Amino acid sequence: xxxxxxHVGFGFVAGVLCTLAALMFIPGKSPPAAxxxxxxxxxxxxxxxxxxxxxxxILELATQRLGLPTETDTDRPGAVITxxxxxxxxxxxxxxxxxxxxxxxxxxxxxxxxxxxxxxxxAHIRLLRINTPERGQPGFGEAKSALQALLDKAxxxxxxxxxxxxxxxxxxxFLAYLWAGDALANVELVRQGHSQFWxxxxxxxxxxxxxxAEASKTATAP
Numbered sequence: 001x002x003x004x005x006x007h008v009g010f011g012f013v014a015g016v017l018c019t020l021a022a023l024m025f026i027p028g029k030s031p032p033a034a035x036x037x038x039x040x041x042x043x044x045x046x047x048x049x050x051x052x053x054x055x056x057x058i059l060e061l062a063t064q065r066l067g068l069p070t071e072t073d074t075d076r077p078g079a080v081i082t083x084x085x086x087x088x089x090x091x092x093x094x095x096x097x098x099x100x101x102x103x104x105x106x107x108x109x110x111x112x113x114x115x116x117x118x119x120x121x122x123a124h125i126r127l128l129r130i131n132t133p134e135r136g137q138p139g140f141g142e143a144k145s146a147l148q149a150l151l152d153k154a155x156x157x158x159x160x161x162x163x164x165x166x167x168x169x170x171x172x173x174f175l176a177y178l179w180a181g182d183a184l185a186n187v188e189l190v191r192q193g194h195s196q197f198w199x200x201x202x203x204x205x206x207x208x209x210x211x212x213a214e215a216s217k218t219a220t221a222p
Contacts, residue, residue: 088119095164100157100179108151110135111143111194113173118158125158126173127186129204130195143194150188154180161204177206187213 091097103118111132114125132143159177160166167175178185187206189195191213197203203210 088121088123091119092164092166097160097163097166099163100159103156103158105151105156108144108148110140111147111189114147114151114178116156116158124171124173125176125178126169126171127189128161128175128177129198129206129210130186130189131198131200132189132195139194143189146189146192146194147185150180150183150185151178154183156180184209186210190214191216193217 088097088101101118103116106115106117106122108114109124112127112130114127116123116125132147133139157179158174159179161175161177169175180188184206187209190197190210197207197210197214199207
């Protein structure tokens with residue numbers, strides 16, 4: 001090839017590549033526009049390159065090694081919610097939850113688990129310090145019915161062991177005490193004989209109430 005033509009050819013290719021590179025990094029330059037509602041919020045201020053699978057894997061590994069919370073890590077025992085920003089989550093992170101958070105019953109799952117609505121957030125709640133029979137075990141239906149009866153038509157409120165740090169179990173359920181009016185449902189289920197005072201993960205702030213309920217149950221047993 002003629003040396004002059006070769007230099008002109010290389011110069012043309014280099015010019016095209018430089019132009020493309022410049023276009024890619026011009027602020028606000030983006031791929032063909034998509035409808036606003038289809039663009040994730042974090043992308044709307046400009047074109048942000050999504051990580052490759054390898055980059056994502058490295059990021060997740062580093063996050064795990066550092067013990068940082070992730071959107072898929074909220075079922076870790078002791079984890080505070082960090083995903084979708086509901087009023088409840090903002091209050092939890094800010095440490096401004098009420099001592100007793102009002103809630104409404106959605107449904108009773110079993111003798112120690114309910115689904116409630118609080119601050120517009122639907123949450124699964126595992127009642128602290130009790131452990132009622134699982135589905136298929138003797139007493140399951142009785143424990144579930146007893147909890148339903150306690151909660152029906154009552155003003156409900158949740159109380160966490162540490163209001164500034166609501167905790168979840170490994171299934172993602174919040175761990176809490178559930179008040180039905182002036183009655184603590186967790187304690188009442190022990191008093192009625194549907195559970196023992198369950199201290200596998202600690203006795204908690206209402207240990208004396210649970211002990212009294214267990215003693216009362218024993219005293220009235222036939």
